[in-house]
Amino acid sequence: MTLFKSLKEKFEKKDFTTDVILSDALNVDKRTIFRNRVNYGVNLGSLFVLESWIYDDLFNEVGGGNTEFDAVSKCATKFGTNGAADRLRQHYQSYLQKIDWNFLRNNANITSMRVPIGYWHVNNGSFLNGLPFQPVAGVYANAKPWDYLKQLISTASKYNISILIDVHGLPGGANSEAHSGIIQNPAVFFKTSKYVSKMCDEILPFIARDICVPYENIAGLQIVNETYFDNSANDIKSYYSRAVSSISKIDNNLPVIISDGWWPQQWSDWVSANNLVNNVVIDSHVYRCFSNEDKSKDAGTIINQLPQTVSLDKGKADFVVGEFSCVLDEETWKRTNGNRSVFISNFGTMQTNIFPKMASFGWYFWTLQFKWGDGGEWGFIPQVSKKNLQLRSKTVKSIDQNTVSRIIAEHIQYWNGKGDKFEHWRFEDAIRQAVNDIQGFNGLDNSRIGRWKSWTARRRREYVAAKGDSSFMWEWDQGYQRGLDEFNK
Template identity: 40%
Template sequence: MQQAFSKLKLKSKASDAPDAAPAVESGKAPTTKQIYQARFNFGVNFGSCFVLEKWIFHDLFSETDGDTEFDAVSSLVKKIGVEETQKKFENHWNSYVTQDDWNWLAAHEVASIRLPIGYWDVDGGSFTGGYKFGPYKKVYANAWTTIKKFIEAAAAQKISVLIDIHAVPGGANDSGHSGEPNADGAFWSDDKAQNEIAKMAGWIANDLKGYDNIAGIEVVNEASFENNPKKQQRYYGACLTEIRKSDEQVPVVISDGWWPDQWVKWVQSEQGEGYLGVVVDDHVYRCFSDADKAKSPKQIIDDLNGDVLTNLNDSGAGVDFIVGEWSCVIDSQSWEKGGNRDEDVKQFGQTESKLFNVRAAGSYFWTFKFQSGNGGEWDFKTMFDKGDILPPPKPSKQPSEDELNQAATNAADSHQNYWKQQKTTIEPEVYKGGFVAAWKDADAFAKFNGSRIGRKEALKWAALQGLIKSKGGVKNTWEFSQGYDEGLKQFYSAAV
């Protein structure tokens, strides 16, 4: 009976996901908060901070052979008690990132942190009742306070934070990074848990809405792949409903379950002519699948252009992506097929970087630091210092109004001449309006610490609504879209 009631509640919440407010207000300069939410976020994950992974930080696993957060906390409480365990965990959180680390991140063009958290970390553990972490709630009494200190420290460096609900009850997949041993993706068959975590996502949105530098709320990490993902769709819809109750604008990030096009179609279908404020998270690893292990490093590199965020329905129109996790790691089986490791890793990482900088609204390397030494091709600092990963180029000058006017006129003339030859009726002023809107958006973002536009589809939709309102309607919206894309392209050519 309880499970049936939970399913009804979930369906009710998911039945009519509300639209988001426009990412910016047409005709007005974007606010600092809007820029944090919509700029390109070159970033890194704080892996194994609030969701432990033994291979990254191992000290808290001294009393267990297990490798999940639950193994660590349960074994330590059994050995030394709740209070001493709490001290150990709080020391880990508080020492994970130092002021020198924040300074280094800012100096190396890092614009955003993806912060994986567990459901046990939120609001003093108040969402753990009835789940594995319930008995250990006291250990996490101050976790949320510490998370907010991270947000404030990031803000001081003009760095945003993407809150990633990385670990949910029962696990969103069958991996240990869900925090629980023997995770098997049970979250997707537990409607009560999905209701609870959707409610938790809403609580997070409400509690953090006073911060300008929240890049988004990711409602699950690496959802298990499904041919028919009805359960994931219901959960995402419920999260949208809960989050939009208190924050109409914050980006809501969903996992693509390793199938980007599946979720492009879902977002396009759900939002129709509106806008949901959803960002799809795609993870790019080339070291885990048997198919990748069968390739040489060169083959992996050569295939990237054709398989990273490609073959999307209607070219992904209306849908923004982030790459929430990626690395420079290639499996040993691939290296056995030949290659120069230093040269190939550099080419691999740089190729990934360049593709993400164009095709996504942000990217977050896995991961920031390791307890012992460095993590080699998993290690952000090591890869950055070797030049193996590349931030997007920052606008270095402000193009003049004359440059804008000339570029817009030339682009509109070219557009008109092309379609005239095709004998197609067009509205060149609509195309030109898109061009000018994009140029001005990009210029406004560049004034904030050299920021680049990331969520292009969100800003394009917002600009289009402004034009529709001013003109009382627009027939050829596709022209506006093409003009916007060209305007961004030409602004960044003129500004670097």
Template identity: 30%
Template structure:
């Protein structure tokens, strides 16, 4: 049996070593599929083995926000504000501490907080109990160091942030060693992308969009992070260039274009995460346009960050907890009809960057006789299920606060009470990964033949006598199955038990790498998707 599995593994792995086009010349007639274009010559095939970096970036991101560590919010960490602080933001805290104890002592104080933000025990809990794959790490533009602080309200306090980026890098490396990725979130941009305290100040304005110097500094920040990633900072799953942009911000999409171009010029493999600006439908259309298969130059995949809360609007105050639990299933409908065929439409991928289990007292008062704890469980589990079905990842708000375990705002609390449920793949024991992989190797060829035969039979019935290139479907199936298996098994440097969760942008990546052109590329994409699905079916994930 071991010999059979070894042979099957070698056969499946060999698909990466040979360009399939050498055995399959293009079809001469292309008149069947409605999306066919006239034939253009295929480009070079650069598909290769999924890397550790690929797995970190494209698996399903089950995670949490670290919270108010590098971007202070007083409601989460009141202990980090001296009694004399007049505001609730990062700037208010640093101003008050400098006034009270001076620049040097303030620097020492905040560096101690940064260094101890995550203990080794915290990280072990994230891995073993919460099954976290990724942390969303909110930082500020000032977190990148003094060179980014000049001519901003933080300038008098640049000394305080002299070593802040190094503390961030140290945390990213520690998480990476535990197979946890980090989504760097530029939560606080110069001038504020929104008017809230989590933009770094209490100005009450969103001046980032109105002033070109702020927008240019924002691009510099993104470029710096991209350069750090290409320079060896492993474990970064993407760069979120803005958090919670205000509705219909002037020049927002123009700035997105400029920022994506700047990051792509450094490393087009780095995913770029944008805010939906509270208009997810518009962001979906932008994403489809940016994530086209054919582009004039290499370009980073664009992912949309959207947030869901049911604790702030009058509409939600008027709803009962039971109504809100039911409302969860209506979310992400903007994706309907937009997924499943990147070659036709472009790719759209969404992450839920923030959500919680918090409802208002008005809502809780409408719960009837159902215990609150039971409804919190239902609410959290409904969200877990929905985000895992329709998004590429989700990040609870939040992990850290003074008042742990945090109630309905606390990731610790909601994991412990089983409101937040990890994906099924995360619960597969280390000892079960090998036997499942063996089962996949044993059965991959019969699965492939069934899928390919079914594909061919369908098109023979729909378009009898038509000309196709079904070998592209078979090749796509092999790549998809192989990729899903590689994610599941893991590699030295990243643990196993992973699922390709960002399927749309993974399909985009493989389509670009295939070099395929012309009217039958859709067969490769559909085969790729079917191969991924078939492995997930074998693994039960």
């Protein structure tokens, strides 16, 4: 019997005007929590998608190179396919062995890891025919990055840490940066039909079936990292639509993460207009060290403006801050008077205080670890250790049922005499349902309900299916939202 069939039967046996939702009816399983909670997470930059400024070992072996394709190609030429594969395997093993899981769980209190991969890593390079990484397919077949990814997912599961699979590199590039695996300028992925078809018809469905369905601790599947800014974005919208459709046929509850292309409102409008709230989360990267506008400001100004500049329309769509750091440009520091360490602490604290209020899927710091040193203001471990990030609490707070009853009584009293008929029982059902949901999430390491747009819409649909629609569903809406506002903290 499914969870909500059980719930429906409980409703059918009761008088609607007196029914309250029982706690045993709304327990949520771990997979549901992993996919729907607010995340406090970190990126695993340069585990799979190699970036020389983070891990330079393979690049140094061959005397440089700007991208993973450069480094691996040169390595294969110099050491042969097996020799290049050996070096990749050594890198994967070294990176994974260096992860301090106890620190992440007990000190950083993370819930999730965002793991950038390239299309060339999927199933150990088995989809590379006709794609730019085809010349080095044999290296990945021998290095077996897909096996190491599964090992990572399994280990994370033991710590109740979820994995966000981030397809960071697309064939032809979603942008012209080195983190696409090959620098393609201009980037051509979205305008190349064979690349789009390969992703939507083969690669993304394989990831969904091979990783996202079998492993319960997958938070979602990100189908692109950063897209370039595009005023109309018709090609990007076409890819997103095809990809979401393809993935949802395999698992309609799997969150699909898209990029905001540096214009969040464009994509919250699109998600809302196309009724994709239940499937899509929008990734917005927040950096204050790259634009000329930010470089022209002092640190205090950037920090003080964060509440205005982190502008995400949470009323229309669910967001995640997939990347951010504590880095400010040296031009900013030249304009800043005062203690740099204090500014960095204020910057990190302000960001991580704002993000969970705006981005219902949470945040992921860039990045976890480096070959040399700790990464400084790019490094998650030093920023946590210096208490520069507002971390989540793992202390579970009980919900006072007297407070719940008081809120219900206040709602009824407020509307008393303001109309001839109401369905206040819907308000009561909703707030008690919200409380049960919150307690269910809290049961897994004090998780909080996230994806507020999607989650509330889901609960609303289930409630209407069980108790019928009504012109008084606004009371349910108010009750559920009040429950989240009061207790989902």
